[in-house]
Amino acid sequence: MQLYNTLSAEERAIIIDDAGKQRLTLSFYAYAKIQDPKKFRDDLFLAWNKLDALGRIYVANEGINAQMSIPEENLEAFRATLEVYDFMKGIRLNEAVEHDDHSFLKLTIKVRHKIVADGLNDETFDVTDIGVHLKAKEFNEILDDPNTIVVDFRNHYESEVGHFKGAITPDVETFRESLPIINDQLQNHKEDKNLVMYCTGGIRCEKASAYFKHQGFKNVFQLEGGIINYAKQIEAEGLESKFIGKNFVFDNRLGERITEDIISQCHQCGKPCDNHTNCENDGCHLLFIQCDDCKAAMENCCSTECLDIIHMPLVDQVRLRIGKQVGNKVFRKGKSENLKFKHSGELPNNSLATAEKQADIRQKIKVKKVLLGKAEHYYVKAQVGLFTIENHDLNTGDKILISGPTTGNQELVLEKMIVNEVEALTAKIGDKVTFEVPFRIRLSDKLYKIVN
Ligand SMILES: [Zn+2]
Ligand SMILES: [Zn+2]
Numbered sequence: 001m002q003l004y005n006t007l008s009a010e011e012r013a014i015i016i017d018d019a020g021k022q023r024l025t026l027s028f029y030a031y032a033k034i035q036d037p038k039k040f041r042d043d044l045f046l047a048w049n050k051l052d053a054l055g056r057i058y059v060a061n062e063g064i065n066a067q068m069s070i071p072e073e074n075l076e077a078f079r080a081t082l083e084v085y086d087f088m089k090g091i092r093l094n095e096a097v098e099h100d101d102h103s104f105l106k107l108t109i110k111v112r113h114k115i116v117a118d119g120l121n122d123e124t125f126d127v128t129d130i131g132v133h134l135k136a137k138e139f140n141e142i143l144d145d146p147n148t149i150v151v152d153f154r155n156h157y158e159s160e161v162g163h164f165k166g167a168i169t170p171d172v173e174t175f176r177e178s179l180p181i182i183n184d185q186l187q188n189h190k191e192d193k194n195l196v197m198y199c200t201g202g203i204r205c206e207k208a209s210a211y212f213k214h215q216g217f218k219n220v221f222q223l224e225g226g227i228i229n230y231a232k233q234i235e236a237e238g239l240e241s242k243f244i245g246k247n248f249v250f251d252n253r254l255g256e257r258i259t260e261d262i263i264s265q266c267h268q269c270g271k272p273c274d275n276h277t278n279c280e281n282d283g284c285h286l287l288f289i290q291c292d293d294c295k296a297a298m299e300n301c302c303s304t305e306c307l308d309i310i311h312m313p314l315v316d317q318v319r320l321r322i323g324k325q326v327g328n329k330v331f332r333k334g335k336s337e338n339l340k341f342k343h344s345g346e347l348p349n350n351s352l353a354t355a356e357k358q359a360d361i362r363q364k365i366k367v368k369k370v371l372l373g374k375a376e377h378y379y380v381k382a383q384v385g386l387f388t389i390e391n392h393d394l395n396t397g398d399k400i401l402i403s404g405p406t407t408g409n410q411e412l413v414l415e416k417m418i419v420n421e422v423e424a425l426t427a428k429i430g431d432k433v434t435f436e437v438p439f440r441i442r443l444s445d446k447l448y449k450i451v452n
Pocket of ligand 1: 266268
């Protein structure tokens with residue numbers, strides 16, 4: 001019986017692309033009394049693995065918190081696996097605003113002490129006495145009330161790229177830090193103000209609203225389903241968005257656009273930009289905002305120090321990392337003195353620039369590609385790449401894609417190639433192929449053929 005993930009992220013990405021099926025990114029949570037979280041976890045893994053469901057899920061005695069990617073055609077079957085449990089009957093699944101087939105590449109279900117690290121002792125207050133849920137329209141109305149204080153219960157790197165206008169955005173790295181800070185700050189407004197709160201999908205506010213009621217706040221409200229659901233409702237009902245910018249999300253997309261406003265800057269050059277990335281140096285992996293120009297110049301690194309490191313042989317890189325604490329990769333909290341344009345705490349409420357219309361994100365899904373092989377070398381001066389063919393064959397005239405973490409996704413049409421040192425029209429498995437590549441590529445970049 002397989003109870004754990006066995007494929008690597010890369011292997012999974014290829015399988016997903018080859019299957020060519022549309023996938024949905026969604027999230028949900030439920031607070032409930034789970035007697036045996038380990039058994040609950042195993043049962044879910046078996047049911048979901050069969051449905052090709054992927055994602056990051058936490059289960060605990062207090063409930064479940066899930067972020068997932070599901071093949072669209074399996075959505076009803078997936079729903080049926082939830083309906084088995086009384087506490088998940090009719091549960092709202094928050095569908096993402098923008099879908100990406102690669103949002104999750106593994107099925108990871110972990111048993112935790114809690115489903116959200118809130119640092120609270122639930123025995124000391126009534127966790128079921130929560131704040132009033134507001135829908136988008138009601139939320140907009142209460143924001144117009146001068147007696148309202150609105151608080152963002154997310155972290156600094158989330159509110160930096162998007163937040164509700166006028167919100168208090170605590171300069172914190174974790175949810176648990178924000179609770180006492182806000183409690184202190186609003187000490188004198190427990191009775192006269194509306195305390196209105198929001199987070200990404202609503203889960204943090206379920207607990208925070210109960211905590212603040214227990215602290216004596218009289219008028220506590222929370223955004224139902226968080227920013228994700230708010231965005232859906234304003235679109236469906238044609239309401240004004242009082243949220244500006246991007247909604248940061250904890251998957252490979254790192255953010256979904258809610259309005260065209262860019263409210264943050266590239267941390268390196270200051271240009272308006274709201275694209276998060278992780279430093280290319282695996283020993284650093286800092287989460288920060290980087291524009292395309294800086295990405296190219298710095299090869300996706302956060303600093304010249306990291307740039308030097310990624311050009312060292314791998315053995316030396318690993319040696320440098322020994323004894324150093326590398327945080328939880330994707331979520332390594334982005335602060336470093338190298339980042340000159342990083343802002344946190346008080347954030348602007350105005351747009352710095354307008355985002356260019358992105359190509360339809362679903363386009364990516366329609367393109368089918370076949371993995372052919374990998375890059376072995378790049379001759380910088382001649383602008384020629386050397387590749388080994390490992391699958392299928394390559395023909396002149398083929399539309400190809402070269403893809404890698406630093407190179408990105410670059411397409412071109414193959415006009416001429418040298419196969420095993422002779423010019424030829426076809427290359428087969430095992431052949432060494434060179435051809436002109438007008439941009440820099442990296443060792444182990446993948447070579448695909450695009451088939452339409
Ligand atoms: Zn820049
Ligand atoms: Zn770095």
